[in-house]
Amino acid sequence: MGTRFNAILPGLEDEEGDRVFMLIKREVTRIEGKLSRFRPESDVSEMNRIAKSNDCRLDDELFDIIKACILCNDITGGAFDVTLRPMMDYWKNNRLGELPNSEWEDLRVTLGMKNIHMDESAKTIRFSSPKLEIDLGGFGKGYALEKIREILENVKVKCAFISFGESSILAMGDHPAGGAWKIGMNHYLNPGKPVHHFEIIGGSVSTSSNFFVDDDGSLKNHMHVIDPLTCMPVEQCISVSVMAESPVLAEMMSTAFLVMPDEKIYEVLDQYEGMEPIKINYESGEARINLFEKINS
Amino acid sequence: MYIDRRRFLEMTAALAGSSVMTTAMPWFNIFNDPAPAGRNASDRVRVGVIGVGSRGRGLVYNLQELEKTMNLEIAAVCDTYEPHYQRAIEQTDGKAEAFFDYREMIEKVELDAVVIASPLYEHAHQTINCLKAGLHVFCEKSMARTLEDVKAMYDAYKETGNILLIGHQRLFNPVYLDAMERLHRGDIGPITMLRAWWHRNTDWVFYSDTGGRGTPLDRQRNWRFYDEFSAGMITELGSHHFQVANWVLGALPESVMGSGSINFFNDGREVYDNFAFVFKYPGDIHFTYDCITSNKHNGMQVQVLGNDGTMELESNMQYEEFPETPPALEDLIKTILGGDNEVIPIGGATWIPDAPIRIGGKYITPDYALDDTLLYLEGFINFVRKGSAPEKLTNEGYNASIWTLLAEQAAKTGEVVTCPSEYII
Structure with a gap:
């Protein structure tokens, strides 16, 4: 998953902890081997090779994953999109202000999840554009957390804290000292001082952003987050975290909310009880926070 | 893969x-x-x-x-x-x-x-x-x-x-399957030193309801603490890595010297809570091994140092740098162990490993989903x-076991210990 993985399993004997960790590791390794586009032999890589020109048969798991992504694309009005990798690559090599040009225009038309076609009975997938490829980077960590939760429930582990790169977090059960897990959201311009904290009992927090912290402490937009509706990079430095009971949902929504206008985010929140987002805009040089508190409730 | x-x-x-x-x-x-x-x-x-x-x-x-x-x-x-x-x-x-x-x-x-x-x-x-x-x-x-x-x-x-x-x-570890092939092929050049350690921060008390050190129940349950029953971490932990050293070098030590003490967990236990050994192998190759129970910063590792490279066998890495420890998670663990529930500033954009050149390493073998x-x-x-x-498999266990006890003897006597002929098979 291109990041570091940590599992905190309080209260287990060493042997038991080792055993549970091995089960988790095995599952994460399996998922990575299946979903990573960096691995030529993964199911996703194979799908990306075949589906450009032929119907590609998927196993039930991957078929359901792609369907879930399409559903999320619908729910978010197109903001969650797993086909944007070629557009991200375009923006690595090009600057703003050089538009429109034919390369960008070509990608803009050919990418997008509308170009994915699924056949429910044959369990196949086909892309209607040869340029399209699926990148589950905005999905895999949430999915892995979902599967890890199943494993932990199966072996009756009640309390656990699981992290992928500190951006995708699953907190199960109560904090060992009692009460909810209090997950602080870092203030990027004032590290170590959380701007907000989520209180989680059995749930997940996922964070997405479009910048990195430079050596001098300032924020630099890496221009890798593309708004699917405009096919342009998100220019303001924004970080979004979403707390939800489901790690997959938190993962997908944090990616989508980064590019969605606030009023659209409110519409999504109306459909999901218990989902709590925070959007932090650093563009002005300070953290401007929107917690999306419901006005009517 | x-x-x-x-x-x-x-x-x-x-x-x-x-x-x-x-x-x-x-x-x-x-x-x-x-x-x-x-x-x-x-x-x-x-x-x-x-x-x-x-x-x-x-x-x-x-x-x-x-x-x-x-x-x-x-x-x-x-x-x-x-x-x-x-x-x-x-x-x-x-x-x-x-x-x-x-x-x-x-x-x-x-x-x-x-x-x-x-x-x-x-x-x-x-x-x-x-x-x-x-x-x-x-x-x-x-x-x-x-x-x-x-x-x-x-x-x-x-x-x-x-x-x-x-x-x-x-x-039976898949990492070693690949690593041994590479070492024999000379991928890291001639091996010039082995370093290994097992560092933990733990009182190592398996059972805390025994009435304390020295009681009959404690001697039975926490047997690892008593000289009569165990050489402590030398037999319980060191044995693993002494076996690896013999195996990697394809030889047995010529001698061992060492020292140990109880400098932190002075609770009545009889076995060392820290020690250090130097084994000398044929070809003037040294293997250093140390164990401590009051600091876990270094964790557990076996480093094979060759003239052209380093293998870190416990982490399946060739060359040597570790990713830094995530401070937020360390803080979280500290609060858990301290019985506190405080807000930990943790959530952030995905942590991305340093560029491969800065990590300076690559996997020895692809990650594995098998239990050794x-x-x-x-x-x-x-x-x-x-x-x-295979007789060699039994011999690996035998030689590692013999050398744990010779190492113990070296630490206890302060002498350079060699293997008595009756224990050479």
């Missing part, structure tokens, strides 16, 4: 007949040539487990995993400690016959093999009696508390011709079916 079962079998097949496989790790051939087994009850390998404490319980889980694919049965379990005895009955759904006395177990139950995970000082008589009763034995490391007992176990193995394997599970203890037990069951196991 990662090493799943199929990939692992491809790896062992690719090395079949190679000189590294033949000379350094012939036991991996068992996966190329497993023992044929019918599904009949008469073909079933019947195993008894002696000692079902924390390690033994894990081994029972492993054997239960193997029961799904191999014609194997955990026919009996044994523990002198009532709670563990009861727990093992539950763990095996009452299917395994339970005993307090292993002698009764091997007399009453028809068995082919035993797995021994009792305290160190019990290994010798249990192993020897089982071997003499015609059983094959998988015994947890380290072999025994005294040199005489280690040798007596070995002698019983030679006399009876039954299998005796010692549970240094790195012998499980592979070892699978190998053991196959060897049992065949009636024999």
Whole structure:
């Protein structure tokens, strides 16, 4: 998953902890081997090779994953999109202000999840554009957390804290000292001082952003987050975290909310009880926070 | 890519007949040539487990995993400690016959093999009696508390011709399969030093309700603390890495010197809470090993230093840098251990590893989804079916066990210790 993985399993004997960790590791390794586009032999890589020109048969798991992504694309009005990798690559090599040009225009038309076609009975997938490829980077960590939760429930582990790169977090059960897990959201311009904290009992927090912290402490937009509706990079430095009971949902929504206008985010929140987002805009040089508190409730 | 079962079998097949496989790790051939087994009850390998404490319980889980694919049965379990005895009955759904006395177990139950995970000082008589009763034995490391007992176990193995394997599970680790090939090929150049350590921050108290150090119950439950029963971390931890050093260098030490003390957990325990050793190998190669229980910063590692590179075997890395420890998670662990529930500023954009050039390393072998203890037990069951196991595998366990006790002697006497001729096999 291109990041570091940590599992905190309080209260287990060493042997038991080792055993549970091995089960988790095995599952994460399996998922990575299946979903990573960096691995030529993964199911996703194979799908990306075949589906450009032929119907590609998927196993039930991957078929359901792609369907879930399409559903999320619908729910978010197109903001969650797993086909944007070629557009991200375009923006690595090009600057703003050089538009429109034919390369960008070509990608803009050919990418997008509308170009994915699924056949429910044959369990196949086909892309209607040869340029399209699926990148589950905005999905895999949430999915892995979902599967890890199943494993932990199966072996009756009640309390656990699981992290992928500190951006995708699953907190199960109560904090060992009692009460909810209090997950602080870092203030990027004032590290170590959380701007907000989520209180989680059995749930997940996922964070997405479009910048990195430079050596001098300032924020630099890496221009890798593309708004699917405009096919342009998100220019303001924004970080979004979403707390939800489901790690997959938190993962997908944090990616989508980064590019969605606030009023659209409110519409999504109306459909999901218990989902709590925070959007932090650093563009002005300070953290401007929107917690999306419901006005009517 | 990662090493799943199929990939692992491809790896062992690719090395079949190679000189590294033949000379350094012939036991991996068992996966190329497993023992044929019918599904009949008469073909079933019947195993008894002696000692079902924390390690033994894990081994029972492993054997239960193997029961799904191999014609194997955990026919009996044994523990002198009532709670563990009861727990093992539950763990095996009452299917395994339970005993307090292993002698009764091997007399009453028809068995082919035993797995021994009792305290160190019990290994010798249990192993020897089982071997003499015609059983094959998988015994947890380290072999025994005294040199005489280690040798007596070995002698019983030679006399009876039954299998005796010692549970240094790195012998079956897929990382080592690849690493040994690379080391023999010279990928990191001539090996000039080995460094290994096992650093933990723990009082190492397995049972805290024993009335404290020195009570009879504490001596029984926390046996690792008492000189009569254990050499502490030398036998319980060091043994693993002494085996790896012998294996990687393909030689035995010429001598060992060392020192140990109790400088932090001065609670009445008799074994060192920290120590350091220097082993000297043929070719003037040194292997340094240290253990500490009051600081875990360095964790556990085996570094093989060659003129052209470094392998870190415990982390499956070639070259040497670690990713930095995530401070937020360390803080979280601290608050958990301190019984506090404070807000930890943690959520952030995905942490991305430094560029490969800054990490300075690459995986020795693709990540693997296999458990080395499980592979070892699978190998053991196959060897049992065949009636024999590679002698080198037993010798690895024997030599590592001998040198743990020589190292202990070096630390206790302050002398440079060599191996008495009667223990050289």
